[in-house]
Amino acid sequence: MEFAEQFAQLMSERKIPLDASAVPERDTVDASLAAISNWMEAMDPSVRDGFDEGTAEFAVCHIIGEPDINVAPDIPGILEAYDQAAGLMLSQMLTVSRECLELAAGD
Numbered sequence: 001m002e003f004a005e006q007f008a009q010l011m012s013e014r015k016i017p018l019d020a021s022a023v024p025e026r027d028t029v030d031a032s033l034a035a036i037s038n039w040m041e042a043m044d045p046s047v048r049d050g051f052d053e054g055t056a057e058f059a060v061c062h063i064i065g066e067p068d069i070n071v072a073p074d075i076p077g078i079l080e081a082y083d084q085a086a087g088l089m090l091s092q093m094l095t096v097s098r099e100c101l102e103l104a105a106g107d
Helices: 003-013 026-041 045-057 061-065 076-084 090-103
Strands: none
Touching: 003 026, 003 090, 026 045, 026 090, 045 090, 061 076, 076 090
């Protein structure tokens, strides 16, 4: 099974509905997840906590990839999947994504 299929399956099993066609290359996913983590860590703690909590209730993760913010423009499909995940905060989804990235062997 190729990386995209395996990664999407693992994410979907963890309640983040993702289609394999929305998954770029492994290195792109890895770099984008790191960029999001770094962006969040650079936030003021109260802003970060508020944004993180808001992502569990509202579909706002996609904005991270939009040109105005431009933190993770290479993974729009994954960010859209984050917005579809019910009740999960961005920090939780990043943890899940990192675990799935490690588990997805690919070819």
